[in-house]
Amino acid sequence: MSARREAMVGAAGQVSLDREVVLANVSRRRFLQGMSALGGFVLAAGFASPLRAADPPKYGADGMPNGWVDDPLVFVAIAEDGTVSIVCHRSEMGQGVRTGMPMIVAEELEADWKRVRVVQAPGDEKRFGNQDTDGSRSTRHFLDPMRRCGAAARTMLETAAAARWGVPVSEVEARNHEVVHRPTGRRAGYGSLAKAAASQPVPGRDTVRLKDPSRFRYIGKGQLKLVDGRDIVTGKAQYGIDTRLEGMLYAVVARPPVYRGKMVSYDAAETLRVPGVVRVVVIEGSAPPAEFNPLGGVAVVASNTWAAIQGRNALKITWDDGPNASYDSAAFKATMEEAARKPGKVVRNEGDFDAAAKGAARRLEAEYYVPHLAHATMEPPAATVRIAQGKCEVWGCFQSPQAARDRVAKRLGLSADNVTVHVTLLGGGFGRKSKPDFAVEAAVISKAMDGKPVKVTWTRDDDLHNSYYHTVSVEHLEAGVDAQGKPVAWLHRSVAPTIFSTFVEGAKEEAALELGMGVINVPFAIPNIRIENPEATAHTRIGWFRSVSNIPHAFAVQSFVGELAAAASRDPKDFLLEVIGPARVVSPSELSDTWNHGESPVRYPVDTGRLRRVVETAAREAGWGRTLPKGRGLGIAAHYSFVSYVAAVVEVAVDDQGALTIPRVDVAVDCGACVNPERVRAQIQGACVMGVGIATVGEITYKAGRVEQNNFDSYEVTRMAGAPREIRVHIIPGDFGKPLGGVGEPGVPPIPPAICNAIFAATGKRIRRLPIRDQLKA
Amino acid sequence: MTPVTINGKRYSVDLPEDTPLLWTLRDYVGLTGTKFGCGMALCGACTVHVDGQPVRSCITPIAAVADKKVVTIEGIGGDKVGQAVQGAWVDLGVPQCGYCQAGQIMSATALLKRTAKPTDAEIDEAMTGNICRCGTYVSIRAAIKQAAARQGAAL
Numbered sequence: 001m002s003a004r005r006e007a008m009v010g011a012a013g014q015v016s017l018d019r020e021v022v023l024a025n026v027s028r029r030r031f032l033q034g035m036s037a038l039g040g041f042v043l044a045a046g047f048a049s050p051l052r053a054a055d056p057p058k059y060g061a062d063g064m065p066n067g068w069v070d071d072p073l074v075f076v077a078i079a080e081d082g083t084v085s086i087v088c089h090r091s092e093m094g095q096g097v098r099t100g101m102p103m104i105v106a107e108e109l110e111a112d113w114k115r116v117r118v119v120q121a122p123g124d125e126k127r128f129g130n131q132d133t134d135g136s137r138s139t140r141h142f143l144d145p146m147r148r149c150g151a152a153a154r155t156m157l158e159t160a161a162a163a164r165w166g167v168p169v170s171e172v173e174a175r176n177h178e179v180v181h182r183p184t185g186r187r188a189g190y191g192s193l194a195k196a197a198a199s200q201p202v203p204g205r206d207t208v209r210l211k212d213p214s215r216f217r218y219i220g221k222g223q224l225k226l227v228d229g230r231d232i233v234t235g236k237a238q239y240g241i242d243t244r245l246e247g248m249l250y251a252v253v254a255r256p257p258v259y260r261g262k263m264v265s266y267d268a269a270e271t272l273r274v275p276g277v278v279r280v281v282v283i284e285g286s287a288p289p290a291e292f293n294p295l296g297g298v299a300v301v302a303s304n305t306w307a308a309i310q311g312r313n314a315l316k317i318t319w320d321d322g323p324n325a326s327y328d329s330a331a332f333k334a335t336m337e338e339a340a341r342k343p344g345k346v347v348r349n350e351g352d353f354d355a356a357a358k359g360a361a362r363r364l365e366a367e368y369y370v371p372h373l374a375h376a377t378m379e380p381p382a383a384t385v386r387i388a389q390g391k392c393e394v395w396g397c398f399q400s401p402q403a404a405r406d407r408v409a410k411r412l413g414l415s416a417d418n419v420t421v422h423v424t425l426l427g428g429g430f431g432r433k434s435k436p437d438f439a440v441e442a443a444v445i446s447k448a449m450d451g452k453p454v455k456v457t458w459t460r461d462d463d464l465h466n467s468y469y470h471t472v473s474v475e476h477l478e479a480g481v482d483a484q485g486k487p488v489a490w491l492h493r494s495v496a497p498t499i500f501s502t503f504v505e506g507a508k509e510e511a512a513l514e515l516g517m518g519v520i521n522v523p524f525a526i527p528n529i530r531i532e533n534p535e536a537t538a539h540t541r542i543g544w545f546r547s548v549s550n551i552p553h554a555f556a557v558q559s560f561v562g563e564l565a566a567a568a569s570r571d572p573k574d575f576l577l578e579v580i581g582p583a584r585v586v587s588p589s590e591l592s593d594t595w596n597h598g599e600s601p602v603r604y605p606v607d608t609g610r611l612r613r614v615v616e617t618a619a620r621e622a623g624w625g626r627t628l629p630k631g632r633g634l635g636i637a638a639h640y641s642f643v644s645y646v647a648a649v650v651e652v653a654v655d656d657q658g659a660l661t662i663p664r665v666d667v668a669v670d671c672g673a674c675v676n677p678e679r680v681r682a683q684i685q686g687a688c689v690m691g692v693g694i695a696t697v698g699e700i701t702y703k704a705g706r707v708e709q710n711n712f713d714s715y716e717v718t719r720m721a722g723a724p725r726e727i728r729v730h731i732i733p734g735d736f737g738k739p740l741g742g743v744g745e746p747g748v749p750p751i752p753p754a755i756c757n758a759i760f761a762a763t764g765k766r767i768r769r770l771p772i773r774d775q776l777k778a
Numbered sequence: 779m780t781p782v783t784i785n786g787k788r789y790s791v792d793l794p795e796d797t798p799l800l801w802t803l804r805d806y807v808g809l810t811g812t813k814f815g816c817g818m819a820l821c822g823a824c825t826v827h828v829d830g831q832p833v834r835s836c837i838t839p840i841a842a843v844a845d846k847k848v849v850t851i852e853g854i855g856g857d858k859v860g861q862a863v864q865g866a867w868v869d870l871g872v873p874q875c876g877y878c879q880a881g882q883i884m885s886a887t888a889l890l891k892r893t894a895k896p897t898d899a900e901i902d903e904a905m906t907g908n909i910c911r912c913g914t915y916v917s918i919r920a921a922i923k924q925a926a927a928r929q930g931a932a933l
Contacts, residue, residue: 094874094912225868232876233864235811235851239877242810250805275794304805305814306797378815378823378877378911427813427877428911460816678871682917686874689913712820712909721902723915 059600061141064132066125066402070145072153072202074127075105077119082177082191084111089121089128090138091399092228093429094686095744096679097138099227104143104675107218108150108211109157111190112177118227123401123421133399134434134544135598136642136742139675143740151208153197160196161188213673213736220736222678228425240397240424241382245453248384249278251445252308252457255297255466258321258705259540260288266298270314276307280315281448283441290502290541292407294441295466301449305457321705327539329701332472333369336495336536340367340476344493344534345509348520348592351528353480356489360480364567366560367477369769370552370752372700373470373545374709376717379427380458381438387412387451392419392443397426397433404436408443430690431544435468461710468543469700471496475519475556480528485568487579489528494519496552501538508535510549516595518553518639518749521588523606525581531592540702546687547748550641551694555770558637558753562760572757573619573636580638583609597643603739604643610670611640613732614647617668621730622649628762631655632663635758637750642742644671645732648688648750650724652758658776662692662724662755671741673734681729684747688727691751693718696772780840784809785853795841799833800824802840803850811851811880815909822908823877825884826850832888834907851880859929860887866925874912882908886922895926 061068069075077085086102102118105111121128129145154174161179162169165186172181178189218224231237256262268280278301285296298315302308357363383396385408392412398404401421409416426433442456458466473496480489498514500507510519510533520531545551558576565575586606588596596604615638618624624634631654638647651664667684674680697716701708709715734740756767759776767775780791784807791802798817803809803826812835815823819834826835827849854860863886866872873879882905889896889904896904901922910918 092875094876096874226871226873228876229868229871229873232873232879233851233867233883234855235809235880237876238810239813241814242804244808244810304793304797304801306793306801306805309817376911378821378875378909379813380815425877426875428875430911457814460818460821682871682874682914685916686913689915690911692913711818712816713818717909717911718913718915719906719909720915720918721906723913725898725916727916 059598059603061130061145063598064130064141066130068129068142068145069127070148070152070205072149072156075149076109076153078190078194078197080191080194082115082189084109084116084190085119086116087119087121087128089131090142091131091133091401091423091426091429093133093399093426093433095138095683096226096676097133099224100139100676100679101142101146102227103218103224104146105150107216108147109154110174110176113218113224115177120423123398123405123423125402131401132403132434133429134431136745140643140740140742143675147210148205148208151210152203155203155208156197156200157190157193159200160193164188164196219675220673220677222676238424239379239427240395241379241427241457243384243395243424243455245384245386248453248455249301249303249449250305250308250457251299251301251454252305252312252459253283253297253299253441253462254312254315254317255295255462256285256319257465258319258327259324260322261705262320262322263297264318264320266318267316268298271300271311274307274311274314276303277311278302279449281445283444289505292403292435292437292440294437294444299441299445299456301445301454309459324539325705327702327705329371329472332539333474336472336474337367339534339536340474340493340495342534344532346530347515347533348529348531353489353491353528353530356528357478357480357491360488361483362481362567363478364481364564365476365478366563366768368475368552368556368559370473370555371770372472372540373694373698374464374467374700374715375428375430375432375545376463376715377428377430377432380460380463381433382455382457383439383442384453384455385439385442385446386453387446390414390418393422394419394439394443395422395424396439397424398436398439399426399429399434400436404439407436407440411440412443412447430546432467435543460712464700464709464711464715465707468502468541470545470551471499471542471549473552475552477556477560479560479564481564481568485564485570487526487564490524490526491530491532492519492557493532493534494553495534495536496549497536497538497542499542499544502542508537509533512595514549516593516597517549518557518641519549521591521593521606521640522557523586523591523608523611523640524579526579546690547641547745550639550745550749551752554637554639554749555752558639558750559756559768562635562753562757563766566760573615573624576636576638577612577615580608580611580615583612599643606640610645611638614638614645614668614670617730617732618647618649618666621668621728622651622666624649631762633758633760633762635754635756635761637754637757639746639749641746641749644669644741644743644746646746646750648754650751650754650758652755652762654759654762654776658774658778660696660759660772660776664726664728665724666728666730667747668730668732669747670732671734671743671746672738673736673740674731677731680731680743683743684729685727687745687747688751689718689723691748692723692755694748695752695755695770696722699771780844782840782843782846782848784848785850786856791840793840796839799826799835799838799840799843799848803835809850809852813877813880815878821878822885823881825881825908827854827884827888830891832885851884854884854887857887859890862925862929863887863890863921866921866928870917870921870924872914872917872921874914878908878910882910882918886918886925890922890926890929894930896922
């Protein structure tokens, strides 16, 4: 016990961004979830956990591997000079979590933000709780634990002050970095109380007094500058690719160009003549499934990155391309279309689609296509590993540091206790950096180099050629409408290789978590609904990409609603509201959604009133119905994902040559209460730009099993000139007494269909295949 | 040995002459603020100033900057305009992940040094070579305008 108390006082003076905080772990009174550290939201959310039938299901943070921790002795250290160090256990990739998460603790702790420093946690979920930074979950899962954590620390300071003054604790109050004795006005700073506070017992969770939200100074205000802002603009911020260690070597890897290909032979004679090249190291591939394992190949190790790249260019490798040697995007599209036109596994069935469609006044159908996408984080994957005396240290840009730790330990044959994973800033994540294959590569190479520090850098072509791609999909929709054009029957067949193919050999059906991303759980007031999921085979590594299957599902569903509105000659906004139907609260189980983004169906039902409200808000703020010049149009779309509600109205302009520009977007978001509304706004704006890229330019294609795009010339992403000139974000006010929704992802899905609906309004042309690219050209 | 001045300091670089300035800065000199994004002058993450002009350091061989003055993100705060741009970036909370922002700031500073009050079209033209995958473009535009306004007020 004494060790941890000294740590609480002393640690803050020693910690820095690139060093883990030295805080002793404490035995938890709370039962930590017993699930093994599977890592990754797919495994956590998709596989049945080894619960007995009698065990109640676990939701939210409780349902994640290693759950949550709210112990102030784990997250807070106060130095005698008053500096408060707060540990952020989630990875920063642009969502502002290193500002938001400590802000929550500081709020309840009554800390002065100016005296707070943020310490990045290493990968250690037993100590910190779940660290998989994906699924738009950080704030919604950790607001409550972090509030309790801060409040408990505040209580310990108050108790220490009361004891020092010999007064009842009810007479003292923590205020802005000091404890005040109300009757006498006596004050004691946090630094002077730190040591005594550390000897206080951690108050019981049920006795901790949380602040009334009306007294929040930081939460909900959006006034604090980014913790890393100054370092970023001065070039001091450290990303995974920036790691530098004494005696470090630099590596790049030649990987099989086709998924599941293998190396037959290689000739490194010329490589070894490149100045600066030190050695080549063979990385063994792994048996399927791909999971988070390296793809294998040949690493070139050199004294700098450029030499390694030059050495790799000089390698001669013969590959056996394996079972995916003929993967071809165009042919696969035809295969998926064929599947989409035949009945598939029924995953939701209400009423009688066939009978209702037969009796309908009119039938409509349409098919939508969304290609593979690559995250193309601006910082490509990069990791550094050093091994010495049976211990391994890893530095890198990891969304799932515990998974990196476990995979590195397994590959090196070490216990995870002997592997330390330092989490740097992430130069973008978007789901790519949830998969720590690049950490394992660095570990294998370092081991081959006798443990010397080795940094593996992925070049842009590596990133585009060997990613975990967003799936490719054909969405087939049919509707029967009545004489007024109102849909009475709805059929949606979704065909897409599943993310699970990366984890389960031969998986061909969309999993509950994919179906629950806006295909199965459409909360529409249509009496006859059938959702089907024909099989699809994966021919590349499929992974999660910001907002995941919501992208193709929302594109298809919201475009099709627009098509039905046009067929009925109705206003698209009014028609959308009518399809959503009256405000009501729907249990996910009524929609056959067993996943519900991992959240409790009771705490998080689908609320069509909230969906209606974002539609109405976006429309009102955008001036829906206003007269526009020729070639301009407004389009609307709404989508429920990550237990948040988002609607977008996009204004497009299409000129005589078919060139598309986007003068303005209005987005309404209801994610519940906002911890940091300034970052919510930023995330929604960024998601909008990513949605624009998906709609207009983004596409990964395959020929002979190989990705055809090499760099940003052929894999285009949105640039400033192609981005909306104005993105107005309208946040629906929330209540801290109610569950929070996600923010990082739900802004993406409504954008592509809103753009395509706007293009239809502007030109009468209906886009059903993304990206739009030159489809508007005459 | 290639002589080059980086952020006011003289270096003799002992690397093959075709080594890009980017990797010289990052791996040899140890200035990691300049970022790798594409290696083909397609994304702008590696933008630095050479004798005051913005260049993509990933395709600039070290031989091409012999005896020239290189300024990187670590040194641009020594310039009044650069400092104003950095200040606006912090003030408006432009960065999300922040990885591309060194390049964005170097391009924006070069723009404002030649055009004190850029129009939207001039901003588009100067900045469209710099990709931001987080999509901070509306904030970047606002920050350039704020920096321009503050610079204008200071003159």
